[in-house]
Amino acid sequence: MSDTKEISSSNPLKRRKKFKVSDYTALFAIVVLLIVFSVLRPENFPTRTNMVTILRSISVTTVLASGLTFTMSIGGLDLSAGNMASMSGYFCASFILWYGMNQYLAIGLTIILTMMLTLITMFLIIKCHIPELLATCAMMFFLEGLGLTYAGGSAISQGLPRPSGKPAEGVFSNSFKAMGTSPTIIIIMIIVVIFAYVALNHTKYGRYIYAVGGNKTAAKLSGINIERYRLYTGMVAAAIIALAGVLVVARNTSAQVSGAASYQMPAMSAVFIGQSVLGVRKPNPFGTLVGATLVGILDNGLVMLSVPYYALNMIKGAVLGIALIAAYANTKTD
Amino acid sequence: MKLEVKNLSMEFPGVKALQNVDFEVETGEIRAVVGANGAGKSTLMKVLAGANPGYTGEIFIDGKPVEIRTPAQAKELGIEIVYQEVDTALIPTLSVAENIMMNYLISGMEKKVIVDWPKLKQEARESLSRLGLDIDVDTRVNQLPLAQKQMVLIARAVREHCNFLLLDEPTAPLSLSETQTLFEMIRRLMENEQICIIFISHRLQEITEICETLTVMRNGKIVDNRPITPEVTIQQIVETMLGRKYDDVFEHADHEVGEELFRVEDLSDTENKVHNVSFHIGKGEIVGIAGLVGAGKSELCKLLFGATKRSSGKIFYHGQELKIVNTTDAVKNGFSLVPEERRKEGVLVNETVEFNIVSACLGRLSTKLGFLRPKEQNRVALKYIELLGVKTPSEKQLVANLSGGNQQKVAVAKWLAAESDVYIFDEPTKGIDVGAKGEIFALIQKIASEGKCVIYVSCETQEILSITDRTYVMYSGRIQKELVTSRTNEEEITYYATGGTD
Ligand SMILES: Nc1ncnc2c1ncn2[C@@H]1O[C@H](COP(=O)(O)OP(=O)(O)OP(=O)(O)O)[C@@H](O)[C@H]1O
Numbered sequence A: 001m002s003d004t005k006e007i008s009s010s011n012p013l014k015r016r017k018k019f020k021v022s023d024y025t026a027l028f029a030i031v032v033l034l035i036v037f038s039v040l041r042p043e044n045f046p047t048r049t050n051m052v053t054i055l056r057s058i059s060v061t062t063v064l065a066s067g068l069t070f071t072m073s074i075g076g077l078d079l080s081a082g083n084m085a086s087m088s089g090y091f092c093a094s095f096i097l098w099y100g101m102n103q104y105l106a107i108g109l110t111i112i113l114t115m116m117l118t119l120i121t122m123f124l125i126i127k128c129h130i131p132e133l134l135a136t137c138a139m140m141f142f143l144e145g146l147g148l149t150y151a152g153g154s155a156i157s158q159g160l161p162r163p164s165g166k167p168a169e170g171v172f173s174n175s176f177k178a179m180g181t182s183p184t185i186i187i188i189m190i191i192v193v194i195f196a197y198v199a200l201n202h203t204k205y206g207r208y209i210y211a212v213g214g215n216k217t218a219a220k221l222s223g224i225n226i227e228r229y230r231l232y233t234g235m236v237a238a239a240i241i242a243l244a245g246v247l248v249v250a251r252n253t254s255a256q257v258s259g260a261a262s263y264q265m266p267a268m269s270a271v272f273i274g275q276s277v278l279g280v281r282k283p284n285p286f287g288t289l290v291g292a293t294l295v296g297i298l299d300n301g302l303v304m305l306s307v308p309y310y311a312l313n314m315i316k317g318a319v320l321g322i323a324l325i326a327a328y329a330n331t332k333t334d
Numbered sequence B: 001m002k003l004e005v006k007n008l009s010m011e012f013p014g015v016k017a018l019q020n021v022d023f024e025v026e027t028g029e030i031r032a033v034v035g036a037n038g039a040g041k042s043t044l045m046k047v048l049a050g051a052n053p054g055y056t057g058e059i060f061i062d063g064k065p066v067e068i069r070t071p072a073q074a075k076e077l078g079i080e081i082v083y084q085e086v087d088t089a090l091i092p093t094l095s096v097a098e099n100i101m102m103n104y105l106i107s108g109m110e111k112k113v114i115v116d117w118p119k120l121k122q123e124a125r126e127s128l129s130r131l132g133l134d135i136d137v138d139t140r141v142n143q144l145p146l147a148q149k150q151m152v153l154i155a156r157a158v159r160e161h162c163n164f165l166l167l168d169e170p171t172a173p174l175s176l177s178e179t180q181t182l183f184e185m186i187r188r189l190m191e192n193e194q195i196c197i198i199f200i201s202h203r204l205q206e207i208t209e210i211c212e213t214l215t216v217m218r219n220g221k222i223v224d225n226r227p228i229t230p231e232v233t234i235q236q237i238v239e240t241m242l243g244r245k246y247d248d249v250f251e252h253a254d255h256e257v258g259e260e261l262f263r264v265e266d267l268s269d270t271e272n273k274v275h276n277v278s279f280h281i282g283k284g285e286i287v288g289i290a291g292l293v294g295a296g297k298s299e300l301c302k303l304l305f306g307a308t309k310r311s312s313g314k315i316f317y318h319g320q321e322l323k324i325v326n327t328t329d330a331v332k333n334g335f336s337l338v339p340e341e342r343r344k345e346g347v348l349v350n351e352t353v354e355f356n357i358v359s360a361c362l363g364r365l366s367t368k369l370g371f372l373r374p375k376e377q378n379r380v381a382l383k384y385i386e387l388l389g390v391k392t393p394s395e396k397q398l399v400a401n402l403s404g405g406n407q408q409k410v411a412v413a414k415w416l417a418a419e420s421d422v423y424i425f426d427e428p429t430k431g432i433d434v435g436a437k438g439e440i441f442a443l444i445q446k447i448a449s450e451g452k453c454v455i456y457v458s459c460e461t462q463e464i465l466s467i468t469d470r471t472y473v474m475y476s477g478r479i480q481k482e483l484v485t486s487r488t489n490e491e492e493i494t495y496y497a498t499g500g501t502d
């Protein structure tokens, strides 16, 4: 029993935890990128306006990635999140522009419709037992087509007539457009991250989600209804994804063709990078924010260096790869 | 051949798992290694098997210094191991044949590219029949019960010719008869091949039966080496192991058994593993389910708990029929199940000890809105760590880093903390040392004396005899016989467990 006494000594976690390079790689990479870009573009990069630009640009990624964080925490995967967000964008834009709906009502309705669409995904995963990767891959294509069909094959923006040829009378109000600009969009991002953090780390529901993500059988035998929690988690993710879609519309002041789909991969990268942050080793909202920041800075800096567009993704991929190597190379696989 | 270890140390963050250990074994002997949970037995074995490359110290074979930093090096030196954590060593989605022949597939095929399936299966079958086993080699490993998985692992290890065979708690999931088969095989192996077997077990009885010499470990050190002579008593071994006085006889505290609270009628499952089981439990009663491995005991537990589908039958508690279709219903109705396979079903190995212990009682440890109360959680976790003597440097340690027996204690603690009304313990003391077993028995008795119903499932007749009030013996999915524990004995239970009838 002498060994159990050790436990009560003060703050054993801090005492025990060794400094691990991999836990800080993502944060370190952010600092390095900030320095490198500042040195290379001293007059443009390290300015206040540019920092705000970066924050604004990572907002959408972070919000979408927060939705994915929920999904991935319970052991899921979602390839369709980007297209789902685009779909939400079409909904929201059309409600406001085509039907002149009150914007708050439009946003609420968008969230509800997105959740209803997500029920299809959940049906495929939970009832048909299709692996998440495959089910959401199918949804990805389906939603892309569905969105375009709904919008009549083009963007939905102010002044553009409806697919039926009838004029669209609605306009985006200033307060709606403000949602896509700083500081509102940044505040929304922060609220979403805090919400996700509290939900996953400080409520019992979060525990259940991580328990299911950690070991389905053990979770089930603990009396957790894993199907129900998969559904709940999917619904929470859907609401956040819908919000991301609305933010994209507010930023562009239109619902572009597949406007949010391009955020899918950056958001997923953000969650993956986030898993290594501070040694948490599972999807977590704070890590996701760090991951999204890393991706966002990289994007912004590379554009500023006027890297030709065709080489942009190559360099982004390479830098991300290196960051991930550093984060995962010396973690044990078991 | 002689395998010698000098001044061996192994350290993990916050834990000195081995401290300056000197150890030697020679071919031709069967060596027992015993010690309390977390004493460092598995760590020592893993060093010898090349799975703990971070050791310091020297290893010699026949006086020649060697390095064992990878499993491949160990294999080259003729060291084979059967790990304690069965499921980490098998590939669940591959067939039995592929798992047994894994070494051959990986390094035995040399230049060949095409797998000769008939030959592979034939050889796998032969390895199994050497152990006196009859398992279909085409079955996927994840469909086997734990005991058979264990046998597959042993079959794999003895297929290779080796000089040193390390068996880390191979008998933990086995019942008496399978253990005997294993021992016969070990004896045959010793006669034919003159190898050295290092054998770890918490069942000291079987150690005195098969081993010739004994090494006792305590807190990362070797505290005793001695030949096993008839004079060595189990009591002595336990006392060296624990480093304190130990009373061998477990006190069966007399507690009142009240009116019938829990009743099961005609329960069957859809998988055809449980047939028409009926039994009842009184208030404060500990009811045993005895039977051999594969008798359907674990299946019955899962069925009661709503984890598998029922095809017929009713469950009553307080005279009312309970609707249990899934595990959530079971928990809501105050059931708890300590499942058999801890790593797969019981604990979340990548979460902390605290996370695991509180995971079945979060409702009680959070506010109405569902917010967690960290202080409360911490208090509960520390309480059960203390109560069960879980050996861990901190409650924030990952369960994956605990020793096997301590992981099991966490699985038990999790359900004790849940404070249920009906407890189902499926082999709860598997891999738990003698000292801690006493504490768990005491806790179970305490639960019973609070008026709860306890179902205690075990393939160890001795345990059934010492803790239960009444026992049902299962045989091939049916209840063969109901016995009052105080009026029965090992022979009678075994008789019914092997299919005997009145
Ligand atoms: N990977 C690891 N990381 C940290 N600590 C570890 C690790 N592996 C083992 N330990 C610690 O080393 C000590 C010895 O563990 P070991 O597994 O050798 O015990 P054991 O004697 O086999 O016990 P048991 O009878 O429970 O199997 C334990 O305190 C355990 O917590």
Ligand SMILES: [Mg+2]
Pocket (backbone or CB within 6 Å): B041, B042, B043, B084, B168, B403, B404, B405
């Ligand atoms: Mg061990």
